[in-house]
Amino acid sequence: xxxxxxxxxYQFLPRxxxxxxxxxxxxxxxxVGLGVSKVRLTGGEPLLRRGVEDxxxxxxxxxxxxxxxMTTNGILLNHxxxxxxxxxxxxxxxxxxxxxxxxxxxxNGVGAKVDRVLLGIQSAQEYGLPVKVNMVVxxxxxxxxxxxxxxxxxDVGVILRFIEFMDVGETNGxxxxxxxxxxxxxxxxxEQYPVEEVTAAYPGxxxxxxxxxxxxxxxxxxxxxxQPFCGDCSRLRVSAEGKAxxxxxxxxxxxxxxxxxxxxxxxxxxxxVRGLWGSRNDRYSxxxxxxxxxxxxxxxxxx
Numbered sequence: 385x386x387x388x389x390x391x392x393x394y395q396f397l398p399r400x401x402x403x404x405x406x407x408x409x410x411x412x413x414x415x416v417g418l419g420v421s422k423v424r425l426t427g428g429e430p431l432l433r434r435g436v437e438d439x440x441x442x443x444x445x446x447x448x449x450x451x452x453x454m455t456t457n458g459i460l461l462n463h464x465x466x467x468x469x470x471x472x473x474x475x476x477x478x479x480x481x482x483x484x485x486x487x488x489x490x491x492n493g494v495g496a497k498v499d500r501v502l503l504g505i506q507s508a509q510e511y512g513l514p515v516k517v518n519m520v521v522x523x524x525x526x527x528x529x530x531x532x533x534x535x536x537x538x539d540v541g542v543i544l545r546f547i548e549f550m551d552v553g554e555t556n557g558x559x560x561x562x563x564x565x566x567x568x569x570x571x572x573x574x575e576q577y578p579v580e581e582v583t584a585a586y587p588g589x590x591x592x593x594x595x596x597x598x599x600x601x602x603x604x605x606x607x608x609x610x611q612p613f614c615g616d617c618s619r620l621r622v623s624a625e626g627k628a629x630x631x632x633x634x635x636x637x638x639x640x641x642x643x644x645x646x647x648x649x650x651x652x653x654x655x656x657v658r659g660l661w662g663s664r665n666d667r668y669s670x671x672x673x674x675x676x677x678x679x680x681x682x683x684x685x686x687x
Contacts (some may be wrong), residue, residue: 402624405435407644409442411622414653416448418661420620424453428624431460437471444472453477455518459496461504465511475514478505482519482529483536491526505542515542521564522549530564530572538577538600545591545604566592566605573603589616620661628657631666 403411412423423443430436444452451474458478468476480501481491488498508515519526519533530546537544546569549562573579573594582593582602591604621629626641643656 397625403622403626403641403644405439405442407626407641408439408622409446410644410650410653411640412443412449413446414650414657415620416446417650418654418657421448422451422453423449424455426455429457429460430454431456431464437464437467440468440471440473451475455479456504457492457496458501458504462500462507465504465507465513469511469513473513475516476508477516477518478508480505480517480519480533481521482526483532484529487526487529491520491522505540509541517542517544518547519544520547520549521569523562523564525562527564530569531576534573534576534603537603538596541601543602543604545606547606548609550608560609563609565609566607566611569605570594579603617666620657628660630660630664634666 412420415423425436425440425443433439440452440454443449452472453475454468454473455477456479458480461476461478465476478501480488480498482488483498485498488496505515505517517533517537519529521527521530533544536542546566548564548566570579577600578597579594580597582595584593591606593602593604595602617631619632621632621637622640623629623637626639626644627637628640629637638656638660640653640656643653647653647656
């Protein structure tokens with residue numbers, strides 16, 4: 385979270401304004417009834433939420449949740465990996481944009497150390513928690529890290545996903561000239577290792593996947609800018625205080641919290657979600673450059 389905004393003395397939301405664990409689990413249970421089978425805890429930083437392992441265990445116990453994942457910056461992962469596995473987390477995604485300390489610091493902006501993130505990844509692997517790593521590639525900042533990162537992921541057995549630099553939120557100073565496209569990234573990786581494309585595992589899979597021909601695993605590219613995939617998107621995002629968003633690039637969310645706290649039955653909430661989902665017409669990535677609107681920050685919505 386940007387220190388110039390969320391520094392000492394910042395007044396965070398009162399606890400009663402954010403969804404409690406029972407409300408989050410109720411949301412998941414209702415979602416499963418509408419066809420949801422995958423749940424991801426993201427952020428901000430989910431490992432800062434007190435008792436997050438309890439939440440993981442509660443969601444993992446919901447019948448119909450087939451895949452429970454978490455996205456984290458990895459700084460606290462070393463301390464939580466064992467308990468997350470015990471609670472029922474299926475896999476974890478770690479955000480890591482560089483191995484070089486100076487470049488990493490420039491990208492994350494909070495003074496985090498690469499070694500702490502790498503230790504968290506190693507700890508997750510030791511406890512049997514599958515790991516993926518997300519790397520946002522920004523021209524002029526960290527594109528020189530593509531080769532070190534793919535070599536590292538190849539050698540340690542971590543699936544790396546390269547993400548095109550996107551105009552999420554209003555504060556990252558996005559410029560289309562800073563986008564390193566998935567096509568460019570694939571060309572750079574192919575110079576290091578022979579690869580072949582892997583068939584998508586399910587409809588709407590966000591990443592295009594590529595397999596190393598030496599059998600060492602795979603990597604992926606996410607091309608929201610150069611090759612939008614709005615038509616296949618099936619993600620509903622719920623913020624900490626219960627706003628429901630049908631697009632990562634949305635400016636406002638629907639008041640799911642109000643519905644959860646006023647609805648007399650789960651069916652009322654389900655009908656609210658059906659109406660929200662059925663009326664959505666999001667396709668910002670396809671309209672990029674044609675429309676201008678304020679957008680919620682990534683630190684608020686998650687990935």
